[in-house]
Amino acid sequence: MSKVDLVIIGGGPAGMSAAVAAYDAGLRNILILERDTSLGGILRQCIHNGFGLHRFKEELTGPEYAYRYELQVRERNIPFKLNTMVLNVSPDKVITAMNSEDGMFTIEAGAIILAMGCRERPKGALNIAGSRPAGIFTAGTAQKFVNMDGYMPGKKVVILGSGDIGLIMARRMTLEGAKVEAVCELMPYSGGLARNIEQCLNDFNIPLMLSHTVVEIHGKERVTGVTIAKVDERRKPIPETKQYIECDTLLLSCGLIPENELTRGAGISIDRVTNGAFVDQNRQTDIEGVFACGNVLHVHDLVDYVSEESEIAGKAAAAYIMNGKHEKAVAIELKTDGKIRYTVPQRITSEENVTVYFRVADVYRDVRIVVKDGENVIINKKKQKVAPGEMETVTLTSAMINGITSGSLSFGIEGIN
Amino acid sequence: MIRELTCIICPKGCQLKVELDENKKVISVTGYTCKRGEVYANTECTAPMRTITTTAAVIGGGVVPVKTDKTVPKEMMFDCMKVINQVRVSEDAKLGDIVIENILGTGANVVTTRNVKI
Numbered sequence: 001m002s003k004v005d006l007v008i009i010g011g012g013p014a015g016m017s018a019a020v021a022a023y024d025a026g027l028r029n030i031l032i033l034e035r036d037t038s039l040g041g042i043l044r045q046c047i048h049n050g051f052g053l054h055r056f057k058e059e060l061t062g063p064e065y066a067y068r069y070e071l072q073v074r075e076r077n078i079p080f081k082l083n084t085m086v087l088n089v090s091p092d093k094v095i096t097a098m099n100s101e102d103g104m105f106t107i108e109a110g111a112i113i114l115a116m117g118c119r120e121r122p123k124g125a126l127n128i129a130g131s132r133p134a135g136i137f138t139a140g141t142a143q144k145f146v147n148m149d150g151y152m153p154g155k156k157v158v159i160l161g162s163g164d165i166g167l168i169m170a171r172r173m174t175l176e177g178a179k180v181e182a183v184c185e186l187m188p189y190s191g192g193l194a195r196n197i198e199q200c201l202n203d204f205n206i207p208l209m210l211s212h213t214v215v216e217i218h219g220k221e222r223v224t225g226v227t228i229a230k231v232d233e234r235r236k237p238i239p240e241t242k243q244y245i246e247c248d249t250l251l252l253s254c255g256l257i258p259e260n261e262l263t264r265g266a267g268i269s270i271d272r273v274t275n276g277a278f279v280d281q282n283r284q285t286d287i288e289g290v291f292a293c294g295n296v297l298h299v300h301d302l303v304d305y306v307s308e309e310s311e312i313a314g315k316a317a318a319a320y321i322m323n324g325k326h327e328k329a330v331a332i333e334l335k336t337d338g339k340i341r342y343t344v345p346q347r348i349t350s351e352e353n354v355t356v357y358f359r360v361a362d363v364y365r366d367v368r369i370v371v372k373d374g375e376n377v378i379i380n381k382k383k384q385k386v387a388p389g390e391m392e393t394v395t396l397t398s399a400m401i402n403g404i405t406s407g408s409l410s411f412g413i414e415g416i417n
Numbered sequence: 418m419i420r421e422l423t424c425i426i427c428p429k430g431c432q433l434k435v436e437l438d439e440n441k442k443v444i445s446v447t448g449y450t451c452k453r454g455e456v457y458a459n460t461e462c463t464a465p466m467r468t469i470t471t472t473a474a475v476i477g478g479g480v481v482p483v484k485t486d487k488t489v490p491k492e493m494m495f496d497c498m499k500v501i502n503q504v505r506v507s508e509d510a511k512l513g514d515i516v517i518e519n520i521l522g523t524g525a526n527v528v529t530t531r532n533v534k535i
């Protein structure tokens with residue numbers, strides 16, 4: 001069994017940023033394991049632009065953003081193994097993996113960074129009536145066909161779910177000559193960025209049908225059409241509003257879910273809301289020396305934030321190897337009120353400044369973000385608008401953290417009085 | 418007349434309100450967080466521009482992602498797509514190589530956004 005100081009599982013934007021940050025912190029014995037044929041992860045198929053505005057102060061496409069990090073990995077000669085599938089991570093940090101060159105092999109890791117990313121929720125299709133003809137794809141699968149393989153999955157398209165990938169694919173398929181009939185969104189608001197509704201739907205007069213869902217799929221061998229309907233407040237379809245739309249393709253863009261099979265296998269506890277590990281400010285999970293970052297931890301809106309978070313994990317993993325165990329100065333649990341769905345990190349074990357990322361459950365206007373230590377308000381931040389699609393942040397200063405007496409902080413949304 | 422727009426320049430997506438006179442000339446813009454939003458509102462109401470990101474066929478098979486290195490007039494997007502869909506990119510092309518110069522006289526070049534060979 002070989003020994004490696006730091007093994008990073010996943011060579012997408014999270015894994016690459018973490019590797020570079022760990023290297024720059026002084027660690028040399030690093031290995032990235034990637035299951036695909038090249039580094040870059042999902043960015044390789046995200047050929048649209050809008051990446052990197054925060055990081056590089058310019059607008060890049062997904063492949064360009066990925067390549068900048070790939071160059072950084074290559075310049076540092078950080079080793080990586082491609083086409084390599086990790087099968088298991090044990091609680092004592094032994095990794096079992098395989099590829100066609102080395103066969104099955106194990107590595108004893110000093111520290112591990114989990115950077116496996118996320119996958120699409122197949123959920124949207126499960127409870128739709130009708131048979132399962134050809135022509136039903138997740139938006140990401142269609143994206144791979146069009147952008148990587150050069151095949152068009154269909155000509156007349158209905159999209160269920162208005163997540164960003166669905167919106168981006170509405171434009172992509174339209175540019176390539178398909179007709180996108182409608183984007184149906186179950187919720188009364190879109191889960192995608194406002195700019196994508198503007199430039200991907202409005203630019204091409206594609207209707208966004210909020211509070212609508214697909215209730216039936218028609219066709220035997222190939223999709224021939226779908227029946228859609230408006231839904232009531234309880235998200236139940238209203239029968240009188242049913243309408244038929246002829247199409248040959250149904251794309252599903254119903255959200256993303258962190259890919260945590262390996263995490264669960266290692267016995268790491270998972271937050272029910274994020275579907276990612278519980279972590280502290282270093283993105284360390286409840287197994288010491290095992291860190292998680294990027295979309296495997298919680299789904300991000302922007303890759304720029306993935307890189308930022310992964311640098312935290314990379315630096316912390318390097319410090320863990322080089323300086324040994326870090327003594328917990330404090331242990332503060334971060335709690336949420338339901339209007340704020342989750343925070344990352346979920347606990348704080350240091351007295352340094354910490355930026356807390358969080359997501360809200362619904363669209364709220366003219367509210368305050370309130371952070372309390374017991375009854376004591378320590379942050380009270382006005383917001384004109386918060387929405388589930390946009391991650392928010394607050395920074396806890398070390399003075400605030402030092403002053404905490406109740407052992408926990410509650411994060412909530414309150415109305416403006 | 419008031420026109421409402423979503424700024425597409427960055428992911429913040431500010432909601433802009435543009436006041437136009439009878440000749441559709443911009444009188445005022447509100448709602449932007451940064452200067453780029455004001456510029457966007459002005460061009461959007463006079464001559465809207467977009468970046469195209471798509472793929473181009475590679476000689477010998479497969480596709481490579483490409484983009485226009487500047488924005489092009491919005492109404493020319495489909496004409497540009499026709500031209501891009503005709504081109505065949507060399508198998509040795511590297512990220513940033515120009516595959517079409519000054520597409521349809523727009524002043525924008527079409528460039529690859531990754532190396533063809535990985």
Ligand code: SF4
Binds near residue numbers: 426427428448455
């Ligand atoms: S106005 Fe500025 S901050 Fe707002 S969306 Fe446009 S570019 Fe972004």
